[in-house]
Amino acid sequence: MSTLERDVLTALGTVVDPELDEPITDLGFVRSLDVDGDTVTVHLRLPTSFCSPNFAYLMASDAKDALVALPWTRRVTVELDDHHDSDLINRGLAADAGYRGTFAHEAQESLDELRVTFKRKAHTAAMERALTRLLRTDAGLVEADLHRVTLGDLPVDGATAALLRRRAAIGLGDDPALPVLVDHDGSPYPRDKVPLRLRMARSTRISIEGNAHFCRGLLATRYDLEENAS
Amino acid sequence: MYSKDGENYFIVDAHVALWDARPENQRNIHGKQFIDCFYDYHRNLSPESEVWPYEEYLYQGSDRLMHDLFDVGYVDHAIFQPAHLGEFYVNGFGQTEEASALAKAHPDKLTYNHCWDPRNGEEGLKQLREDAARFGLKGAKLYTAEWHGQSRGWKLDDPWSYRYLEAAQELGIRNIHIHKGPTIRPLDRDAFDVADVDKVATDFTELNFVIEHCGLPRLEDFCWIATQEPNVHAGLAVAIPFIHTRPKYFGQIIGELLYWLDEDRIQFSSDYALWTPRWLVEAFVDFQIPEDLPEYAPLTTAQKKKILGLNAAAMYDIPVPGHLQLPREEPQAVAVA
Numbered sequence: 001m002s003t004l005e006r007d008v009l010t011a012l013g014t015v016v017d018p019e020l021d022e023p024i025t026d027l028g029f030v031r032s033l034d035v036d037g038d039t040v041t042v043h044l045r046l047p048t049s050f051c052s053p054n055f056a057y058l059m060a061s062d063a064k065d066a067l068v069a070l071p072w073t074r075r076v077t078v079e080l081d082d083h084h085d086s087d088l089i090n091r092g093l094a095a096d097a098g099y100r101g102t103f104a105h106e107a108q109e110s111l112d113e114l115r116v117t118f119k120r121k122a123h124t125a126a127m128e129r130a131l132t133r134l135l136r137t138d139a140g141l142v143e144a145d146l147h148r149v150t151l152g153d154l155p156v157d158g159a160t161a162a163l164l165r166r167r168a169a170i171g172l173g174d175d176p177a178l179p180v181l182v183d184h185d186g187s188p189y190p191r192d193k194v195p196l197r198l199r200m201a202r203s204t205r206i207s208i209e210g211n212a213h214f215c216r217g218l219l220a221t222r223y224d225l226e227e228n229a230s
Numbered sequence: 231m232y233s234k235d236g237e238n239y240f241i242v243d244a245h246v247a248l249w250d251a252r253p254e255n256q257r258n259i260h261g262k263q264f265i266d267c268f269y270d271y272h273r274n275l276s277p278e279s280e281v282w283p284y285e286e287y288l289y290q291g292s293d294r295l296m297h298d299l300f301d302v303g304y305v306d307h308a309i310f311q312p313a314h315l316g317e318f319y320v321n322g323f324g325q326t327e328e329a330s331a332l333a334k335a336h337p338d339k340l341t342y343n344h345c346w347d348p349r350n351g352e353e354g355l356k357q358l359r360e361d362a363a364r365f366g367l368k369g370a371k372l373y374t375a376e377w378h379g380q381s382r383g384w385k386l387d388d389p390w391s392y393r394y395l396e397a398a399q400e401l402g403i404r405n406i407h408i409h410k411g412p413t414i415r416p417l418d419r420d421a422f423d424v425a426d427v428d429k430v431a432t433d434f435t436e437l438n439f440v441i442e443h444c445g446l447p448r449l450e451d452f453c454w455i456a457t458q459e460p461n462v463h464a465g466l467a468v469a470i471p472f473i474h475t476r477p478k479y480f481g482q483i484i485g486e487l488l489y490w491l492d493e494d495r496i497q498f499s500s501d502y503a504l505w506t507p508r509w510l511v512e513a514f515v516d517f518q519i520p521e522d523l524p525e526y527a528p529l530t531t532a533q534k535k536k537i538l539g540l541n542a543a544a545m546y547d548i549p550v551p552g553h554l555q556l557p558r559e560e561p562q563a564v565a566v567a
Contacts, residue, residue: 019447048270049263052412052421084263105380108416117420121450199489202525203450206482211447213476221274 004035004072011066012042015059018118019052020212021125021166024059027212028219031081038074040067045081047218053085057092057102058111064093116170120184123166125208128201130154130163131180143198147191152176231554232304232511232538239515239535240554242542243308243507245407245442245467245499248295248329250321252288260377261318272504275471280509290503292332300339303500303507306539307548309341311371311407311442317378330365341546343369343407348390349378355397362401368546370403375411375421383414386426392433399436405545407465409442422448424455431459438545440497443468444487453490463545464491466537467501473513481519485526493533497542514538532556 001009012033013025024030024044031043044060064078079090092102100107131146134154151174154160164174172178172186179188181197189197220227232239251265269287290298299305310333312324326344333342344361346354361367375383384391386408398406414421424445431439444464445452456462464487472480487496498514500507515534519526535556543550 048267049260050267050412054417054421084260103417106382106415106417108418111418114418114420200450200454203453203486203490206479206486207447207449210449210472210476210479210483213479214447214472217274217475218270221270 002035005033007070007072008033008035008040008042008067011070012063014066015062017055017059017215018115018122019055019208020215021118021122021208022212024063027216028225029059038072039077040070040073040075041077041079042067043079043081045219045223046083047215047222049082049084051083053083053089053103054111054114056080056083056085057089057099058115060089060093061099119166119169121204121208123163123170123172123184124201125205126159126163126166127180127182128198128205130159131198132202133159143195144191146181146198147179147188147194149180150176151178151180154180231306232515234512234515237515237531237535238554239304239511240539240543240550241303241305241307241507241511242498242539242546242548243299243303243305243500243502244440244497244542245311245465246295246299246308246502247310247312247323248290248292248325248332249313249323249503250289250325251319251323255319255321257318257320261315264315264318264323268504271468275475276505277474277509280506282503287503292328295332295502296336298506298508299502304511305339305507307339307341307543307546308502309343309369309542309546311343311369311409312345313371313373313409314345314347314376315373317376333365341368341548343367343371343405345371345373346394347376347378348384348388348394349381351390355393358394358397359401362403367401367403369405369407370398371407371409373409373411375413377413381415383411383421385414387429391430395430395434395437399434404436405438405440407440407442410445410448420448424448424451427452427462428455428459431455431462435461437461438463440465440545442499444483444496446483449483449486453486456495457490462491463495463497463541465497465499467499468504470498470500470510470514471505473510473517477517478520478523480517481523481526484517484529485519485523488529488533489526493536494541494544496537497545498538511538 009025012030013023015024017024017027029044029046031045034041042063044063046056060078060080064076067073067076078093080086089102099111135141170184181194182188217227232241256262265288269284273281299308310329315323330342333340342365344365344367346358408427410422412421427439427441438461440463441452442465444466446469469483500510519528
């Protein structure tokens with residue numbers, strides 16, 4: 001792989017599937033990439049023809065934005081293959097028509113709210129992962145005690161770093177004194193609500209992880225790939 | 231009926247279809263894309279021995295359905311839940327005539343639910359009244375991502391949808407099965423969001439709302455709504471085949487459902503012909519919550535009996551032979567959540 005191709009792959013690695021909270025490069029959604037001088041052509045693929053068109057568009061347009069932002073690219077083509085809205089989305093991307101220009105009467109304002117909804121879910125899941133692990137490693141801790149756990153109490157590791165990234169994505173800080181179990185505005189819950197909130201967060205985490213398993217499996221089946229564990 | 235280890239299980243398959251996706255019935259490329267998507271679901275989640283050739287998957291026909299469900303599938307009663315998909319298939323995807331005739335010929339074994347689309351307005355309302363009389367409807371299947379001219383989706387709380395639900399309540403069509411799909415108008419929002427279920431469940435307390443795929447891919451939103459709305463139920467279509475490929479994930483799903491809902495509001499379904507019931511029933515009876523998920527209580531035999539058939543039988547007034555019923559429970563103090 002050339003340096004420029006690596007550059008393209010790194011840029012595509014910043015594009016996340018909002019529902020699955022994973023980079024499209026890890027999910028196998030990048031079907032091919034071609035670099036010819038300052039011209040880049042990327043083909044994307046999804047697990048089914050009937051994946052949600054709004055998410056499909058978000059990923060494809062984020063991919064184009066990420067590639068256009070590279071200092072050396074002049075002509076960038078991103079195409080979504082084998083989707084029920086491939087023609088519509090690819091026309092919109094080629095014309096830089098934006099969300100409303102692409103989906104016309106089906107679009108109302110923007111996809112911003114959709115994006116925020118899934119960033120919040122990603123934060124909820126990351127929070128549950130960090131706290132459940134803490135519960136498992138510290139036998140003296142019970143669920144209600146999570147009320148007083150702060151970012152500084154979490155071990156310095158990948159899961160905590162992932163939580164901090166997802167906090168940043170929804171505008172929450174990283175001060176070690178800040179509570180971990182919070183709503184999407186950063187407000188903690190009363191002690192007696194903590195077990196319920198942890199359970200709700202768990203169902204969010206299970207949902208996202210389960211969807212990711214299913215999507216990986218379907219992509220592998222559809223394109224006859226080896227199925228990789230995440 | 232399925233029997234294992236001295237226990238007998240009454241089986242209701244609450245979501246089956248008789249579809250025709252053969253090329254001659256495909257209206258356009260989307261007809262092929264749709265059945266190919268189903269076939270990938272089938273291939274991805276079925277045990278190898280249960281995978282059908284593509285040609286057979288396109289259309290099953292009455293005889294094969296009767297065989298797969300009742301001769302070898304342990305099913306005592308099955309409920310048709312048709313999707314119309316008129317924009318994708320010339321004669322529709324679900325085969326109304328063939329399925330309803332089959333249900334009429336075997337009323338002890340089959341119930342025919344029909345579908346409606348609130349975008350058909352007054353004419354559709356009239357049709358709904360005719361369909362209710364013609365089919366003797368007890369339930370309906372609604373697919374919110376159905377394409378319809380310029381529109382590719384609707385919400386349960388749209389004004390016209392309310393008109394249809396009011397008519398359903400009046401006509402005694404009590405059991406409304408909801409299947410969320412990927413498109414909705416406007417596309418700004420999450421098409422799989424189940425917030426509209428919350429609204430109609432509150433406003434139509436005489437109706438039961440069975441959310442197919444237990445809200446997947448939004449299990450968490452579904453659980454939260456179902457916890458608050460006693461007339462919201464979970465259908466296990468699409469969720470249950472994970473029992474084979476991803477048993478731990480299935481354990482988490484069923485564990486969450488039992489935690490947030492209760493054992494009386496979960497229904498088994500194979501989603502035939504997406505999958506066949508035989509292996510699913512066998513696997514579910516054998517299933518236990520994996521040991522590395524200590525946060526969930528083990529599944530009991532009584533819970534399995536309810537999920538596999540008794541819950542749906544109660545909802546649809548399907549008679550259950552005495553020896554397959556659970557012993558009458560003594561009234562217990564109501565636990566307050």
